Amino acid sequence: MKILAALIKKEFLQIIRDPSSIIIAFVLPLISILIYMYGINLDSVSVRIGIKNDDANPEIETLLKSFGHSKYIKSIVYDNENDIEEGIIRSKLKGAVMIPNDFSKKLEREKTAEIIVITDGSETNTANYVQNYSIQIINNWLSTSKYKTLSQKPIVTSDLRVWYNEDLDSHYFILPGSIAVTMTLIGIMLTALVIAREWERGTMEALLSTPVKKIDIILGKYIPYFILGMLSMAFNVFMCCGVFQIPFRGNYLILFFVSSLFLFTSLGIGLIISTKMKNQFLASQVALGIGFLPSLLLSGLMFPINSMPVIFQYLTKVIPAGYFITFIESEFMAGTVWEVVIINSIFLGLLGSLLFIIVYKQTEMRLPE
Amino acid sequence: MNGNTVQIKNLIKKFENQTAIDNLTLNIEKGKITGLIGADASGKTTLIRLITGLLLPDSGEISVLGLNPSTQKKELSSKIGYMPQKFGLYEDLTVIENLKLYAKLKNAPDNFDKMLEFTNLSKFQNRLAGALSGGMKQKLGLACTLLGNSDFLILDEPSVGVDPISRRELMKMVKELITPETTVLWSTAYLDEAHSFDTAIVLDKGRCIFNSNPHSLAETSHEFEEKIIELMGGYKKEESQIAKNYEVITTDITCTVEADNLEKKYGNFYAVKNNSFCINRGEIFGLLGPNGAGKSTSFKMMCGLAKPTKGTARIMGIDILKNPAKARSNLGYMAQKFSLYGMLTVRQNLEFFAAVYGIGIRNRKNRIDEIIDIFKFKEIENQKSEELPLGFKQRLSLACALIHNPPILFLDEPTSGVDVIARREFWNHIISLAKKGVTVLVTTHFMDEAEYCDRISLFYNGETIAIGTPEELKQKSDSKSMEEAFIKIIKESEQK
Numbered sequence: 131m132k133i134l135a136a137l138i139k140k141e142f143l144q145i146i147r148d149p150s151s152i153i154i155a156f157v158l159p160l161i162s163i164l165i166y167m168y169g170i171n172l173d174s175v176s177v178r179i180g181i182k183n184d185d186a187n188p189e190i191e192t193l194l195k196s197f198g199h200s201k202y203i204k205s206i207v208y209d210n211e212n213d214i215e216e217g218i219i220r221s222k223l224k225g226a227v228m229i230p231n232d233f234s235k236k237l238e239r240e241k242t243a244e245i246i247v248i249t250d251g252s253e254t255n256t257a258n259y260v261q262n263y264s265i266q267i268i269n270n271w272l273s274t275s276k277y278k279t280l281s282q283k284p285i286v287t288s289d290l291r292v293w294y295n296e297d298l299d300s301h302y303f304i305l306p307g308s309i310a311v312t313m314t315l316i317g318i319m320l321t322a323l324v325i326a327r328e329w330e331r332g333t334m335e336a337l338l339s340t341p342v343k344k345i346d347i348i349l350g351k352y353i354p355y356f357i358l359g360m361l362s363m364a365f366n367v368f369m370c371c372g373v374f375q376i377p378f379r380g381n382y383l384i385l386f387f388v389s390s391l392f393l394f395t396s397l398g399i400g401l402i403i404s405t406k407m408k409n410q411f412l413a414s415q416v417a418l419g420i421g422f423l424p425s426l427l428l429s430g431l432m433f434p435i436n437s438m439p440v441i442f443q444y445l446t447k448v449i450p451a452g453y454f455i456t457f458i459e460s461e462f463m464a465g466t467v468w469e470v471v472i473i474n475s476i477f478l479g480l481l482g483s484l485l486f487i488i489v490y491k492q493t494e495m496r497l498p499e
Numbered sequence: 500m501n502g503n504t505v506q507i508k509n510l511i512k513k514f515e516n517q518t519a520i521d522n523l524t525l526n527i528e529k530g531k532i533t534g535l536i537g538a539d540a541s542g543k544t545t546l547i548r549l550i551t552g553l554l555l556p557d558s559g560e561i562s563v564l565g566l567n568p569s570t571q572k573k574e575l576s577s578k579i580g581y582m583p584q585k586f587g588l589y590e591d592l593t594v595i596e597n598l599k600l601y602a603k604l605k606n607a608p609d610n611f612d613k614m615l616e617f618t619n620l621s622k623f624q625n626r627l628a629g630a631l632s633g634g635m636k637q638k639l640g641l642a643c644t645l646l647g648n649s650d651f652l653i654l655d656e657p658s659v660g661v662d663p664i665s666r667r668e669l670m671k672m673v674k675e676l677i678t679p680e681t682t683v684l685w686s687t688a689y690l691d692e693a694h695s696f697d698t699a700i701v702l703d704k705g706r707c708i709f710n711s712n713p714h715s716l717a718e719t720s721h722e723f724e725e726k727i728i729e730l731m732g733g734y735k736k737e738e739s740q741i742a743k744n745y746e747v748i749t750t751d752i753t754c755t756v757e758a759d760n761l762e763k764k765y766g767n768f769y770a771v772k773n774n775s776f777c778i779n780r781g782e783i784f785g786l787l788g789p790n791g792a793g794k795s796t797s798f799k800m801m802c803g804l805a806k807p808t809k810g811t812a813r814i815m816g817i818d819i820l821k822n823p824a825k826a827r828s829n830l831g832y833m834a835q836k837f838s839l840y841g842m843l844t845v846r847q848n849l850e851f852f853a854a855v856y857g858i859g860i861r862n863r864k865n866r867i868d869e870i871i872d873i874f875k876f877k878e879i880e881n882q883k884s885e886e887l888p889l890g891f892k893q894r895l896s897l898a899c900a901l902i903h904n905p906p907i908l909f910l911d912e913p914t915s916g917v918d919v920i921a922r923r924e925f926w927n928h929i930i931s932l933a934k935k936g937v938t939v940l941v942t943t944h945f946m947d948e949a950e951y952c953d954r955i956s957l958f959y960n961g962e963t964i965a966i967g968t969p970e971e972l973k974q975k976s977d978s979k980s981m982e983e984a985f986i987k988i989i990k991e992s993e994q995k
Contacts (some may be wrong), residue, residue, distance in 0.1 A: 136603030140592065147591040147627070335645075336587020339551050340604040341577040496573065498555045499514060 133342055135349030141324070145358060154320055155362040159312040163369050166304045176204040177259055180214040180226040183207070187234035189276060196271040197227065202263050218250055225249040225260035232391075237277050294463040303411070305376050306462040307431040309366045310454045311422075313389065316359045317396020318403070318421035319414065324351060325404035326413040335497065342494055351404075352397055352486075359393045380461035384471055388461075391478040392454040396421075398485025405492045423449030453477050504529045504651050504682035505550060510559035512545055512705075519545040523559070527698075530679055534693035534713070535686040538731060538918040539889040543686045544584065546702065547655050551581050563649055577606070580649035584656050584994070586640030590629030594620050594639055597628050598646070607645035617672060618987050625935045632791035634665035641669060642719070644964045645676050652683045659688060660915045662789040662944050663982050664989060665947035666692070680716060689945070689981075690727055690919060691720035703731050724919060724947075729974040734920050739992050740873045742931030752816050755780045755803070755907055755938040760810035763796050763961075772961045773810070778954075779856035780906075783929065783939040787985065788958030795835070795940050797958070798911050801940065802832055814907060828857070831900035835911045837892050841885030843896055845876050848884055856903035866902065874898045890921035897928070908932070910941040914948065926951050957988055964992045 145151045181197055185191060199204040206223070208214050217223035228246040236243035247264045249257035272278065295302050328334040337347070362464075363386070370376045399421050407413035426432065428442060429451040433442055446452045457474040460467050505527035512520040517638055519542045527533050537543050547552040549561060550573055552568030561568055566575045588597055598611045615621040618638045623631065628639060643655055652673070658666045666689070673683060685696065693699045694713045701709035708730050709716070717723040728734050756778040763771040771793040778784040786794050799805035801812045803823040804878060804981040812819045817826040839848045849867045858866055871880055874894055879887065884895055893913060900908065910929070914922045922945070933939050941952065949955055950969050957965040957972070965988050969981055974989070 132603055132606075136600055140589065140596070140600050143596060144589065144591050211863060217809055331590065332583055332585025333587050334554065335583040335585070335587055336581070337604070339576060339579070339581035339583070340601070341573060341606070343573070496555065497548060499554070 134346045134349055134353075137342075137346055138353050141350060141354035144324075145327045145354065151320055155316055155358050156365055159308070159362060159366050160369065162308050162312060163305060163366070163374070166308050167301060167374055176202060177224045177256060177263070178204045178206065179260060179264070180208045180217055180223045181205045181229075182209070182211060182214060182226065183229045184231040185229050185233045186231070187431055190229060190234055193229070194266070194274060196267050197264075199327050200263065202259070203267070208466045214248075214262065218248070219251075221439065223250075224253070224256050225264070227264055227332065234301065245291065248497060252349055301374075302376055302463055304431070304457045305370045305374065307429075307455050309363065309370070309389075310429065310431065310451050310458060311426055312366055313359055313363060313393055313454075314396050314422055314451055316355065316362055317393055318400040320358075321351060321397050321400030322403040322407070322413040322417035322421070323410050324355070325401065326407050326410045329408040330410055338495055338497070344490070344495055348489055348493055350400070354392070355400075356393060356395055359397070360390060363389050363393070376462065378462055379465035381466050384466055385458070385461055388454070388457050388471060388478065391475055391482060392450060394482035394487055395450040395478055398482055398489055401441070401489045402492060405494070408498065416466045424449050428452065429455045431455050441472040450478060450481055501529060502529050505684075506562045510561060512549060512554065514541075515555055519705050520549065521557070523705060523707055525707045525710050526917070527682060527684060527700075531697040532673075532683040532685060533698040533700060533950075534658065534696040535684060535700050535948060536688070536690065536727065537703065538920060539916075541702040541918075543702055543707040544655055545705075547581075547653055547686060551579060551653060552576070561669050576933065577647075578649060579651045579653060580605075580644040580647065580652045580749070582640055582644040582655060582657055584659070585701050586636060586657075588628045588636060588640055589644070591627060593625050593627055594631070595624040596645055597639060597850045601643040602646050605649035611642075614645070614676075617676070618642050618668075628863065633659050634668075634790040637661055637669060638672065641672055645672070645842060648678070648681075650681060652677065652681060654683070654685045656686050656688065656850075656916070658692060660790075660912065660944060663946055663985050667986070670695075688916060688918060690724045691947075693722040694723040699925075700728060701730055707993065720747070721947075728920060728923070734923050736923075736927060739928045739931035741897075741928045742935050743901055744869065744873050745901070745932060745935055745937070746903070746904050747936040750815065750906065753779055754813075755815055756784070756940055757813040758797070758801060759812065761797060761800050761807050761812060762809035763793070763800060763805065764808045769961045771777055771800070771807075774963060775810075776956055776963070776966065778938055778940060778945040780938055781933050781936045782953045783933045783941065783951060785952035785955040786940065786942045786958060787949055787955055789989065792958045793961040794958050795911065798909065798940075798942065802821045802830055802909055803827055827904070829905055829907050830907040831908045833896050833900045833908070833910045833913050835915065839884050839892070839896060839899060841883065843884060845884055845887075846871065848895060848899060850955065852899040853902050858903055870898050872901060881984065889917055893917055893921065893925065898924070906936070907938045908940070910939065912942050912944065914943065914945060916962050922948070946985060949981045949985075957985070959992055964988060978992070 136447065181194060183194060194207065197203060214223065214226045218226065226248040228248070230244060230246070233243050245259060245268060249260045251257050325334070328337065367385070371378045400417060401411055403416050403421070407416055428444065428446045428449055435446050435452070438446070453474045457470055460470045507523055507525050509723050510520050510523040511518070523546070532895040535543050535546070543556065549556055550563055550568060554570035555569050560681040561574055564578050569574055589600070592600065595611065598614065599609065610984055620635065620639060620642070623635065623789055626716070628636065631639065637657060641654070644652065651783070658669055661669065671694070675681065687693055696713065698711065699709065699713040700707060711725055716726045758774050761771055761774040762769065774797055776784070786797065788794050796805060800807045801819070801832060803819045803826065814826040815829045817829070819826045840851065843851065846867065849870055850863065853863045853867055871877055876895070876898070879891065884892060887895065897913070914925060928949065929939055943949060951970060954966065954968055956963050965975070967975070972988065973979070973981065973984045976984045976987040978987055
């Protein structure tokens with residue numbers, strides 16, 4: 131125990147003196163939260179479109195007003211078609227709505243009236259938004275205007291309700307997800323470097339010639355980085371909930387319990403890399419390639435898993451970050467769902483223990499040949 | 500148990516393509532200090548690692564303190580103190596934190612007053628180990644190793660790259676802090692050091708060629724060196740092919756290298772103070788001094804790698820500050836550490852340096868073939884340079900420094916860690932080059948090498964404290980050897 135305490139103390143002194151570990155644990159999460167908060171936006175809020183109205187009928191003015199009142203679309207009225215085209219080319223406008231001069235006449239004659247909706251297909255997502263929002267606005271207008279008798283009375287009305295994320299704000303799931311990314315970074319990147327560093331600087335050779343036990347060396351790495359990781363986790367949660375007011379509906383105890391299991395698996399991966407790669411540069415490359423990038427790209431945080439090719443979907447099943455992200459998103463937005471908590475905890479716990487055993491088996495107490 | 504700490508019988512250890520330890524049988528006596536010497540790649544470090552249990556033998560028997568290092572490593576570890584070549588210090592921990600850590604690991608008492616006093620590290624106990632000078636690091640590494648009063652101390656080249664004063668202090672530390680029962684195994688490249696021990700073991704190609712009292716071989720350390728060279732297969736002085744084929748640029752400048760009032764100040768601290776000297780054409784000029792005296796800083800300023808706060812240097816009359824590129828083109832520089840590209844082959848390294856030094860494409864191949872021929876690199880030209888033994892690496896470094904036929908050579912501790920035969924050969928080339936008119940500026944910690952210099956500048960605390968031929972310095976301080984002169988002159992300057 132005395133030896134383990136000495137090793138843990140040593141590791142903490144090194145963490146404090148080495149700015150890179152502090153940067154990875156606290157500065158990097160801060161930057162990533164700021165980027166996710168202000169830089170990345172998966173929702174299309176107030177897309178700018180152009181409107182050109184050729185119909186002189188004053189009733190149509192109310193349609194223009196409807197466009198003006200929309201929360202999702204910012205419309206600018208143009209007189210000239212060329213200006214609209216110019217606006218789309220320069221990406222100032224993401225689409226356009228054009229009302230032909232016979233629009234109201236056709237409606238009054240109870241004929242099908244055309245309206246042109248132009249979208250910018252080079253950005254498919256936004257194009258879909260423009261299309262859907264425009265049609266929605268036009269239908270709403272139709273049902274409240276004096277032509278409302280013309281709109282067929284729908285037999286079924288759908289009443290849309292969004293659960294868990296009422297405002298459909300993507301920050302509510304991206305920010306908690308970024309916690310997982312940070313924890314992967316600490317778990318894998320930081321720990322992958324620390325044993326390699328001891329080999330590189332020759333301290334491992336000195337350490338191995340003392341009566342230190344294998345379990346001391348391993349726990350002497352696990353424990354300090356576990357504590358650092360949990361501190362960083364707390365910092366992340368504080369930034370999300372305290373500073374950026376992301377709603378948290380779950381239980382903090384459960385959140386920290388499952389997070390600690392996830393950190394346990396990440397540390398395992400990092401240490402396995404570390405025992406194999408005896409040079410820091412190589413260790414960091416491998417950590418990036420097999421640890422960090424898959425958890426960013428294949429965990430479902432950035433890209434939905436069910437839209438991936440089947441083989442990748444299987445691959446996502448073995449990435450611990452995937453399980454953790456499922457849990458953390460549901461814990462934040464839906465509150466504690468015991469099924470989710472238990473299934474993901476069991477998986478993370480088992481994987482973490484398995485990795486710990488591998489680390490133990492792989493740690494050599496002699497020099498490599 | 501009889502009087503042997505280590506008993507080795509028919510020990511064999513092979514690595515991928517070479518035999519490191521070849522059917523070795525030897526004993527190391529209890530309570531004695533045993534020196535371990537041998538050429539590079541003779542198996543010294545491998546033997547030490549087998550003894551500590553850090554490597555497993557292929558076959559044969561080892562018994563250390565009555566234990567088997569292969570199966571009883573843990574029991575053995577608590578009885579031995581081992582200092583690896585990189586000393587195993589945590590550079591981002593302070594002096595006292597390193598001591599505390601190793602005390603805990605070795606279950607030793609937590610009282611370092613005596614140790615700190617003895618090593619003169621008391622003043623620096625809160626300094627980071629990485630910020631210590633080379634000599635102090637070595638002392639700290641040794642202090643950590645000595646904790647816990649081990650029965651058996653194993654030191655892998657503890658004195659490499661250390662000045663004569665620090666070396667004496669290291670030796671004193673070991674001798675005074677051990678008990679008469681302690682056995683010490685001390686690997687070294689300094690033969691005078693080995694000569695002063697109770698026993699010397701000489702390894703050659705993984706075999707033991709000498710294991711006895713060094714005084715039984717020779718009375719003085721100089722004769723001992725000659726005998727050891729003989730045992731290792733002998734060194735025959737040949738005409739230096741490198742010098743023979745060297746084309747020296749003729750010049751009428753007498754002062755080919757000139758330091759003009761060089762000064763380097765870090766904050767309030769003078770690393771180098773009004774350093775002036777003039778080296779004549781064809782002269783070997785030695786820069787000597789303890790670790791941290793400012794030799795390397797002077798060196799870097801001389802070749803334009805560091806900017807002086809005052810003064811300047813002139814290479815072939817060209818001011819290094821005003822025209823650094825032109826001044827440097829006259830220089831061949833060999834850095835302290837192996838600074839070639841390890842992943843490149845011998846030929847590729849030569850090609851790279853030929854290009855960097857501006858040898859035209861048309862002449863390049865001829866020049867490289869010539870160099871490979873002269874330096875006898877034919878057999879190893881396609882080998883990766885990091886895989887070469889130290890002696891070859893050092894010859895390759897010299898080849899790269901000479902590839903553009905510079906009239907001036909700067910050598911910064913060129914022979915650190917190189918074995919005695921390779922050193923002899925190296926100096927044969929340097930002396931022959933100087934005779935042809937190449938000016939050489941060199942730093943070294945080997946005092947026997949200092950004797951090869953035409954003139955020496957003794958450097959201490961950033962200042963030149965003595966300058967003259969080796970004979971003059973010895974006379975001035977009334978000393979028999981250069982080492983004695985070195986220590987006396989520095990002690991004298993300390994008293995002032």
